[in-house]
Amino acid sequence: MAKSPAEQEATMVANLKEKTGKTLEQWLKVTAKSGLSKHGEIVKMLKADHGFTHGFANLVAHKSLKSDAGSAADAGEDLVAAQYSGPKADLKPIYDALMKAVTKFGKDVEAAPKKAYVSLRRNKQFAIVQPSTKTRVDVGINLKGVAPTDRLEKSGSFNAMVSHRVRLEDKGEVDKELVGWLKDAYEAS
Numbered sequence: 001m002a003k004s005p006a007e008q009e010a011t012m013v014a015n016l017k018e019k020t021g022k023t024l025e026q027w028l029k030v031t032a033k034s035g036l037s038k039h040g041e042i043v044k045m046l047k048a049d050h051g052f053t054h055g056f057a058n059l060v061a062h063k064s065l066k067s068d069a070g071s072a073a074d075a076g077e078d079l080v081a082a083q084y085s086g087p088k089a090d091l092k093p094i095y096d097a098l099m100k101a102v103t104k105f106g107k108d109v110e111a112a113p114k115k116a117y118v119s120l121r122r123n124k125q126f127a128i129v130q131p132s133t134k135t136r137v138d139v140g141i142n143l144k145g146v147a148p149t150d151r152l153e154k155s156g157s158f159n160a161m162v163s164h165r166v167r168l169e170d171k172g173e174v175d176k177e178l179v180g181w182l183k184d185a186y187e188a189s
Contacts, residue, residue, distance in 0.1 A: 012059050020056060024063060031064040039065055054160070062114070079113035087134040094137045097174040098129055098182075105186045117159075120182075126189035127182055128162060139166045139178065141185045152181060 017023045022030070027046075036042050042061035046052040052060070084092040095118075102120055103109055112119040117130035117140075128140040140155055140162030148154045151166060158165045166178055 009059065012056065016056060016059075020050065020052060024060065027060045028064055031060060037065075058161075065115070079115060080118060083113075083116070083118075083131050088131045091131045091134075091137050093171040094168050094174065095129055095131070097171040098137075098139065101174060101179045102127075102182055102186070105183055109186065120186075122186055122189040124189045125161060126185040128159060130159075135169055137168045139168060139182070140164070141166065141181050142189065143181060143185050144188075146181075146184075151177070 013024050016027070020027070030050075031042050031046075034042070034045055036045060039061045042064055043052075043054070043057040046057035046060055047054065080095070084095060099111065102111075106122070108122050110121045112121060117128045119125050120127040120129065126142050130138045130140070132138045138158060140159045141152075141164045142162050143152070143164050146152070146164065148164060152164050153166070155162045155165045164181070166173075166181070168174065168178075
């Protein structure tokens with residue numbers, strides 16, 4: 001049986017010293033001393049300067065910034081509410097429509113909120129939902145080997161953890177085509 005994301009994270013934390021030479025606590029001190037404050041900068045530094053794989057660098061960066069779901073829950077934050085507050089509040093119906101569609105895929109769909117986006121997982125991440133601007137939600141989808149279209153574009157610099165992106169400005173754009181792509185990604189995960 002596949003491990004849950006929390007179990008996978010615990011395994012990575014337990015293996016961190018063996019794989020990188022330091023414990024999570026030691027790496028958190030390294031990242032704090034670096035003065036870096038952005039996720040991508042920390043990941044880049046750990047990979048370039050310390051030979052990290054992307055997965056371990058991502059884990060340490062999230063823990064450093066307390067931007068993973070576990071850290072945020074410990075802090076008592078409602079990450080989704082924070083993402084869709086202020087100037088992005090009008091985007092919440094798009095998120096709600098996406099979640100309504102995705103949760104119908106199966107009981108094993110897990111929504112894992114981060115500070116800037118929500119990761120959608122089954123056995124592994126198959127999509128992300130991110131309010132990118134005050135007028136647009138970006139849906140990143142893992143569809144390896146699927147050719148891009150005008151609507152289903154390559155993810156490019158949007159997020160390295162997904163292969164494609166769909167830009168949404170209205171909940172009506174959560175349509176059969178988009179839900180089909182998400183379902184394909186879910187089934188492949």
